[in-house]
Amino acid sequence: MTALRxxxxxxxxxxxxxxxxxxxxxxxxxxxxxxxxAFGPLFRDPAREASATLWAxxxxxxxxxxxxALDLESESGGGEALRLTGADPFSVYAGKAxxxxxLMGALWVLLLPCASVFFDIGSLRVFPALAGVAVLALIGxxxxxxxxxxxxxxxxxxxxxxxxxxxxxxxPLWIGxxxxxxxxxxxxxxxxxxxxxxxxxxxDVLGIALAAWLYETIQEAGE
Amino acid sequence: MSGEGWAAKIRAIxxxxxxxxxxxxxxxxxxxPLEVQMGIVQKIIYIHVPSATxxxxxxxxxxxxxIVYLVSGRNWRWDAIAVSSCEVGMVFSAIVLVxxxxxxxxxxxxxWTWEPRLxxxxxxxxxxxxxxxxxxxxxxxxxxDVSAVxxxxxxxxVIITYMSVxxxxxxxxxxxxxxxxxxxxxxxxxxxxxxxFYAAAFQERFRLETLRHAAESGEDAR
Numbered sequence: 001m002t003a004l005r006x007x008x009x010x011x012x013x014x015x016x017x018x019x020x021x022x023x024x025x026x027x028x029x030x031x032x033x034x035x036x037x038a039f040g041p042l043f044r045d046p047a048r049e050a051s052a053t054l055w056a057x058x059x060x061x062x063x064x065x066x067x068x069a070l071d072l073e074s075e076s077g078g079g080e081a082l083r084l085t086g087a088d089p090f091s092v093y094a095g096k097a098x099x100x101x102x103l104m105g106a107l108w109v110l111l112l113p114c115a116s117v118f119f120d121i122g123s124l125r126v127f128p129a130l131a132g133v134a135v136l137a138l139i140g141x142x143x144x145x146x147x148x149x150x151x152x153x154x155x156x157x158x159x160x161x162x163x164x165x166x167x168x169x170x171x172p173l174w175i176g177x178x179x180x181x182x183x184x185x186x187x188x189x190x191x192x193x194x195x196x197x198x199x200x201x202x203x204d205v206l207g208i209a210l211a212a213w214l215y216e217t218i219q220e221a222g223e
Numbered sequence: 224m225s226g227e228g229w230a231a232k233i234r235a236i237x238x239x240x241x242x243x244x245x246x247x248x249x250x251x252x253x254x255x256p257l258e259v260q261m262g263i264v265q266k267i268i269y270i271h272v273p274s275a276t277x278x279x280x281x282x283x284x285x286x287x288x289x290i291v292y293l294v295s296g297r298n299w300r301w302d303a304i305a306v307s308s309c310e311v312g313m314v315f316s317a318i319v320l321v322x323x324x325x326x327x328x329x330x331x332x333x334x335w336t337w338e339p340r341l342x343x344x345x346x347x348x349x350x351x352x353x354x355x356x357x358x359x360x361x362x363x364x365x366x367x368d369v370s371a372v373x374x375x376x377x378x379x380x381v382i383i384t385y386m387s388v389x390x391x392x393x394x395x396x397x398x399x400x401x402x403x404x405x406x407x408x409x410x411x412x413x414x415x416x417x418x419x420f421y422a423a424a425f426q427e428r429f430r431l432e433t434l435r436h437a438a439e440s441g442e443d444a445r
Contacts, residue, residue, distance in 0.1 A: 147376075151369055155360040164353040165373075168346040169380065206379065214372045217293060221365035221372075 006095025028061035036118035048117035051181035101142035137177035143207030243418035273417035289374025314386025339391035
């Protein structure tokens with residue numbers, strides 16, 4: 001219940017910050033555009049290039065979303081108020097992670113058709129499987145990203161520090177997302193790269209398990 | 224003799240032992256049988272593998288000390304052990320990253336290739352670099368807690384690096400090395416020597432961390 005309340009609070013904060021959401025959308029779109037121009041105009045392997053572009057743009061833009069949620073909370077004093085309620089730290093974490101997941105999901109919904117159009121690839125038939133890949137990848141991204149963003153809260157150059165920790169840690173997740181998306185776009189199935197699903201599930205579970213253990217310490221350190 | 228006197232003696236003995244062992248292992252490596260295909264370049268293995276072993280050991284010590292710090296009442300000494308070991312581990316990892324390409328150039332005809340062990344080791348090194356960046360950015364009030372959390376989380380990258388040759392296909396690093404007994408003997412001695420070198424460097428770095436704590440807190444560091 002607490003998690004859902006934190007989720008509602010974070011979504012409300014994001015909704016009030018429409019200018020940032022517009023900036024984030026344009027930034028991620030321009031990333032897709034720049035990379036598609038860099039790879040084009042004649043693509044060697046559009047499925048591979050499009051999947052790499054999609055996930056690179058999502059991961060880079062996502063860092064801004066992760067830190068913004070905590071900045072908004074600091075500005076409104078919500079973080080302090082949340083701690084004073086004595087809410088279970090993991091529920092707070094879960095609410096924040098879900099908010100980040102939804103934000104990233106919205107970005108994916110925006111970028112997927114753009115990548116499809118720019119690289120002239122994809123079909124609606126594989127959309128459900130693509131959505132499944134996105135859920136797997138974005139759960140891990142939100143789980144680890146929320147954990148690291150809480151660690152980097154209040155630091156100077158936190159976006160840079162967050163990137164240094166987050167991108168190398170999530171490399172297995174990123175490779176998995178790119179390989180599965182590529183396979184779906186190129187062959188219409190994930191049979192050849194099915195093992196990456198297991199890798200992504202392990203990364204997701206590990207991120208959530210570490211957060212369940214360590215988030216309280218991180219929260220206390222931030223006080 | 225005072226406690227400080229004993230500590231100085233132990234430091235001197237451990238450094239002397241480390242210097243003797245490392246020098247001895249290098250001498251033995253120089254006189255080890257020459258590998259037919261790679262020639263003299265193969266001898267890099269007597270530095271590369273022991274450095275990697277010392278680095279992994281160092282990060283394991285950081286991981287364990289971080290856990291103990293978190294579960295046993297936030298004693299500053301465990302944090303000092305974790306950061307000291309991590310710093311020494313970074314140096315050994317850097318040695319691995321320098322000697323690796325020298326080997327690769329001769330063995331694989333390229334300075335660098337994106338194979339699983341190389342890539343995961345570089346990622347591990349970058350992540351532990353992030354440990355120090357975050358540690359130096361966090362205020363002193365929460366520095367130890369944040370570092371301990373990172374010390375635990377980042378060990379995932381060590382496990383991935385260690386297991387990379389098993390988990391991913393196409394690794395150029397072998398799962399186990401086949402060598403003649405003379406070469407294997409020299410390699411084993413080299414590993415022991417570099418672990419002693421790690422221990423000496425660690426206790427020196429730990430002493431500095433203890434002195435820093437004493438200077439910052441005004442407590443007696445002993």
